[in-house]
Amino acid sequence: xxxxxxxxxxxxxxxxxxxxxxxxxxxxxxxxxxxxxxxxxxxxxxxxxxxxxxxxxxxxxxxxxxxxxxxxxxxxxxxxxxxxxxxxxxxxxxxxxxxxxxxxxxxxxxxxxxxxxxxxxxxxxxxxxxxxxxxxxxxxxxxxxxxxxxxxxxxxxxxxxxxxxxxxxxxxxxxxxxxxxxxxxxxxxxxxxxxxxxxxxxxxxxxxxxxxxxxxxxxxxxxxxxxxxxxxxxxxxxxxxxxxxxxxxxxxxxxxxxxxxxxxxxxxxxxxxxxxxxxxxxxxxxxxxxxxxxxxxxxxxxxxxxxxxxxxxxxxxxxxxxxxxxxxxxxxxxxxxxxxxxxxxxxxxxxxxxxxxxxxxxxxxxxxxxxxxxxxxxxxxxxxxxxxxxxxxxxxxxxxxxxxxxxxxxxxxxxxxxxxxxxxxxxxxxxxxxxxxxxxxxxxxxxxxxxxxxxxxxxxxxxxxxxxxxxxxxxxxxxxxxxxxxxxxxxxxxxxx
Amino acid sequence: xxxxxxxxxxxxxxxxxxxxxxxxxxxxxxxxxxxxxxxxxxxxxxxxxxxxxxxxxxxxxxxxxxxxxxxxxxxxxxxxxxxxxxxxxxxxxxxxxxxxxxxxxxxxxxxxxxxxxxxxxxxxxxxxxxxxxxxxxxxxxxxxxxxxxxxxxxxxxxxxxxxxxxxxxxxxxxxxxxxxxxxxxxxxxxxxxxxxxxxxxxxxxxxxxxxxxxxxxxxxxxxxxxxxxxxxxxxxxxxxxxxxxxxxxxxxxxxxxxxxxxxxxxxxxxxxxxxxxxxxxxxxxxxxxxxxxxxxxxxxxxxxxxxxxxxxxxxxxxxxxxxxxxxxxxxxxxxxxxxxxxxxxxxxxxxxxxxxxxxxxxxxxxxxxxxxxxxxxxxxxxxxxxxxxxxxxxxxxxxxxxxxxxxxxxxxxxxxxxxxxxxxxxxxxxxxxxxx
Numbered sequence: 001x002x003x004x005x006x007x008x009x010x011x012x013x014x015x016x017x018x019x020x021x022x023x024x025x026x027x028x029x030x031x032x033x034x035x036x037x038x039x040x041x042x043x044x045x046x047x048x049x050x051x052x053x054x055x056x057x058x059x060x061x062x063x064x065x066x067x068x069x070x071x072x073x074x075x076x077x078x079x080x081x082x083x084x085x086x087x088x089x090x091x092x093x094x095x096x097x098x099x100x101x102x103x104x105x106x107x108x109x110x111x112x113x114x115x116x117x118x119x120x121x122x123x124x125x126x127x128x129x130x131x132x133x134x135x136x137x138x139x140x141x142x143x144x145x146x147x148x149x150x151x152x153x154x155x156x157x158x159x160x161x162x163x164x165x166x167x168x169x170x171x172x173x174x175x176x177x178x179x180x181x182x183x184x185x186x187x188x189x190x191x192x193x194x195x196x197x198x199x200x201x202x203x204x205x206x207x208x209x210x211x212x213x214x215x216x217x218x219x220x221x222x223x224x225x226x227x228x229x230x231x232x233x234x235x236x237x238x239x240x241x242x243x244x245x246x247x248x249x250x251x252x253x254x255x256x257x258x259x260x261x262x263x264x265x266x267x268x269x270x271x272x273x274x275x276x277x278x279x280x281x282x283x284x285x286x287x288x289x290x291x292x293x294x295x296x297x298x299x300x301x302x303x304x305x306x307x308x309x310x311x312x313x314x315x316x317x318x319x320x321x322x323x324x325x326x327x328x329x330x331x332x333x334x335x336x337x338x339x340x341x342x343x344x345x346x347x348x349x350x351x352x353x354x355x356x357x358x359x360x361x362x363x364x365x366x367x368x369x370x371x372x373x374x375x376x377x378x379x380x381x382x383x384x385x386x387x388x389x390x391x392x393x394x395x396x397x398x399x400x401x402x403x404x405x406x407x408x409x410x411x412x413x414x415x416x417x418x419x420x421x422x423x424x425x426x427x428x429x430x431x432x433x434x435x436x437x438x439x440x441x442x443x444x445x446x447x448x449x450x451x452x453x454x455x456x457x458x459x460x461x462x463x464x465x466x467x468x469x470x471x472x473x474x475x476x477x478x479x480x481x482x483x484x485x486x487x488x489x490x491x492x493x494x495x496x497x
Numbered sequence: 498x499x500x501x502x503x504x505x506x507x508x509x510x511x512x513x514x515x516x517x518x519x520x521x522x523x524x525x526x527x528x529x530x531x532x533x534x535x536x537x538x539x540x541x542x543x544x545x546x547x548x549x550x551x552x553x554x555x556x557x558x559x560x561x562x563x564x565x566x567x568x569x570x571x572x573x574x575x576x577x578x579x580x581x582x583x584x585x586x587x588x589x590x591x592x593x594x595x596x597x598x599x600x601x602x603x604x605x606x607x608x609x610x611x612x613x614x615x616x617x618x619x620x621x622x623x624x625x626x627x628x629x630x631x632x633x634x635x636x637x638x639x640x641x642x643x644x645x646x647x648x649x650x651x652x653x654x655x656x657x658x659x660x661x662x663x664x665x666x667x668x669x670x671x672x673x674x675x676x677x678x679x680x681x682x683x684x685x686x687x688x689x690x691x692x693x694x695x696x697x698x699x700x701x702x703x704x705x706x707x708x709x710x711x712x713x714x715x716x717x718x719x720x721x722x723x724x725x726x727x728x729x730x731x732x733x734x735x736x737x738x739x740x741x742x743x744x745x746x747x748x749x750x751x752x753x754x755x756x757x758x759x760x761x762x763x764x765x766x767x768x769x770x771x772x773x774x775x776x777x778x779x780x781x782x783x784x785x786x787x788x789x790x791x792x793x794x795x796x797x798x799x800x801x802x803x804x805x806x807x808x809x810x811x812x813x814x815x816x817x818x819x820x821x822x823x824x825x826x827x828x829x830x831x832x833x834x835x836x837x838x839x840x841x842x843x844x845x846x847x848x849x850x851x852x853x854x855x856x857x858x859x860x861x862x863x864x865x866x867x868x869x870x871x872x873x874x875x876x877x878x879x880x881x882x883x884x885x886x887x888x889x890x891x892x893x894x895x896x897x898x899x900x901x902x903x904x905x906x907x908x909x910x911x912x913x914x915x916x917x918x919x920x921x922x923x924x925x926x927x928x929x930x931x932x933x
Contacts, residue, residue: 071515076612407569429573433574468561468562
């Protein structure tokens with residue numbers, strides 16, 4: 001007896017959503033063996049989707065004008081018909097929150113549930129970068145704390161003051177992450193406790209009588225409360241790659257609440273850092289999971305042929321890769337590359353060619369493609385994933401080629417293409433392209449003369465001689481000086497060429 | 498393990514606070530853009546939402562970026578090779594053409610201009626800021642039209658002047674029927690019967706008993722009439738009224754302007770602002786507002802808005818032709834019974850000698866009796882403004898018009914040199930609406 005499809009109408013309702021979600025969950029967890037955080041799936045309207053866009057996709061966010069600017073821009077693009085809205089947004093938190101747009105058809109909701117609530121969710125929970133560097137349980141609490149804290153600062157110190165510090169901190173967000181040493185986890189209790197102690201200290205050290213002292217006489221300085229976890233002005237470790245951290249700890253100009261703002265921005269930067277390193281894998285994983293699940297649903301007669309076609313229409317649109325000379329081209333599409341590579345791993349496991357046996361002896365012919373993929377999802381980031389798993393077949397399919405660019409030359413030189421001589425070099429070059437350590441400016445603190453003129457010395461470690469963009473360099477340095485309070489010197493240093 | 502939440506009903510405008518912060522941040526650019534956008538807008542378009550394009554100066558969010566065009570070397574990988582083989586050289590795209598690959602495009606410098614939509618209120622806020630309108634006026638302009646009292650049924654309490662007689666009497670009648678209040682006719686009949694019995698001779702004992710019974714009955718009936726009132730407080734009903742927004746009716750606004758050579762770009766722009774404000778004000782009071790544009794040199798024509806503000810004509814200046822034209826249009830299309838008539842005249846103050854007196858006669862005798870309000874603004878430059886610091890000195894037209902404003906309280910004259918001078922012209926007008 002052929003099973004009846006889960007739905008036949010394009011309209012969705014909560015009963016159908018629930019039924020579909022449970023079926024998908026059985027497949028994803030029972031058969032594919034995915035390991036996910038509990039899901040919280042929220043249906044939202046288009047306006048709320050725009051809201052979510054403009055607060056970095058987070059359900060809570062402190063107020064800042066740059067988010068308002070983003071909203072205005074997105075709204076204009078959307079209302080003008082230049083861009084569609086994402087079908088979903090998913091947040092790396094536990095429970096894992098996925099936003100579904102109310103306008104989606106039932107097929108799209110099924111696709112999106114498979115994509116976000118199971119694909120992305122599995123990746124967030126299992127990838128080593130997310131496990132080590134982000135705290136999925138704590139993030140929403142931390143954001144709530146940040147929002148309240150910043151609102152309280154605005155009340156106490158004025159909006160302009162707070163805005164100035166946030167502007168400057170935002171400018172340094174990319175230089176505000178620890179790349180190598182693991183940062184301390186932001187814990188809600190600790191933050192709250194610390195804040196409480198600070199307020200207490202301020203209360204204790206305020207005495208109404210001091211307000212009556214004649215000008216020029218300072219109230220006696222109360223001994224500062226020593227926080228065992230805080231060590232402002234302690235030995236600095238140099239060089240320091242995390243500018244925001246260094247400034248927060250050592251800036252001679254900042255007041256305690258301003259340091260706390262820097263810490264909030266820095267924590268957010270650190271939270272988003274793994275996502276920047278795993279765009280290809282994250283989207284690839286989610287796309288592969290939704291593709292697999294939707295086909296399994298169809299094979300079992302749980303969705304109709306019409307649904308399958310609707311799904312394929314949307315899927316092919318998402319994983320479409322325009323060629324470099326196409327007007328639609330705007331870089332390699334992470335969905336296309338990620339999905340392509342993951343589908344390719346499955347193919348290598350199931351139907352290897354002699355070439356695959358050469359390149360991937362440990363994968364070729366092993367029937368456990370899901371195991372291979374889960375291992376990749378857990379233990380790689382974009383750079384290492386491309387370096388390890390990009391196959392010659394896929395390079396041919398994408399017709400990849402490598403260009404060498406020297407600023408003085410008026411031409412690019414083609415150095416390798418998708419052929420026998422080029423595969424390895426091409427693959428390494430593409431892997432380097434996904435290394436955020438190379439694409440972000442590498443700026444380090446070389447020293448700060450805290451006893452003398454308090455000048456802050458920074459060095460830009462140039463990679464292959466590529467300098468900083470002049471215009472933005474000046475603008476960011478203004479922000480740096482605002483935070484540091486004294487002169488900031490930034491030098492270019494020949495780095496790892 | 499999965500659960501659904503319907504967030505669609507959550508309160509809207511979550512990012513309103515961010516938007517306000519953004520608008521404040523980009524205030525200077527937005528102001529400039531709004532002024533520019535209003536300059537090109539039609540008079541009647543003020544107060545609609547519109548797209549605003551601002552430069553990103555002031556809202557820039559700089560980050561450190563690498564600039565591979567400025568120096569150094571790099572490798573990058575592209576998809577879609579067709580005919581290249583290793584060793585081929587490809588011409589670099591000229592800068593400004595937009596680069597290939599991410600490096601070039603997201604440097605944060607590409608966003609020179611930035612377009613977004615502002616709501617009506619946001620636009621008006623900026624527009625008003627420049628005109629220095631008092632707050633009270635701002636809110637009345639932004640809020641709903643005039644209100645008036647409207648009948649909404651019947652209540653049991655109210656002021657004596659609002660008694661609804663029909664309802665009250667009907668209730669009283671019903672109550673009297675229900676409680677069987679003896680009518681005067683009933684009493685009269687009883688009295689007649691009693692009278693007849695008393696007069697009848699000889700008096701039998703039967704008759705005497707009847708008399709006693711009738712007397713008792715009559716006494717009961719009279720007592721009943723006493724304690725069942727003709728109109729009781731419970732019968733009284735009042736007309737109820739409630740305040741409701743009512744579109745008053747329609748108005749026509751005559752814009753008269755001197756377009757001879759002496760009126761330059763700046764003068765016309767100031768005049769336009771003035772017309773915009775007047776239109777906005779009328780729009781709030783009247784359901785329908787027509788605008789008639791009349792321009793004049795030595796000869797007046799009715800024209801459309803485009804020509805009114807942007808085309809030039811040479812010739813002398815005879816103001817009275819415009820007034821004649823206005824009267825003509827008014828007679829033809831705008832009967833005073835149906836239309837409230839407003840007129841606004843902008844000029845640089847020069848007219849042919851002798852014409853001013855003619856204007857005054859026309860205004861006094863023909864036009865002012867028709868108009869709700871007539872505003873005359875004389876647009877000067879700042880230097881002239883100093884020369885004519887006193888209200889009494891001025892060119893011929895100005896002195897002539899001053900005599901009218903003494904006769905007619907709804908005739909306003911004002912010299913303006915800056916946008917902030919415009920509003921005081923309306924002061925009279927707004928004061929009226931506030932007290933009304």
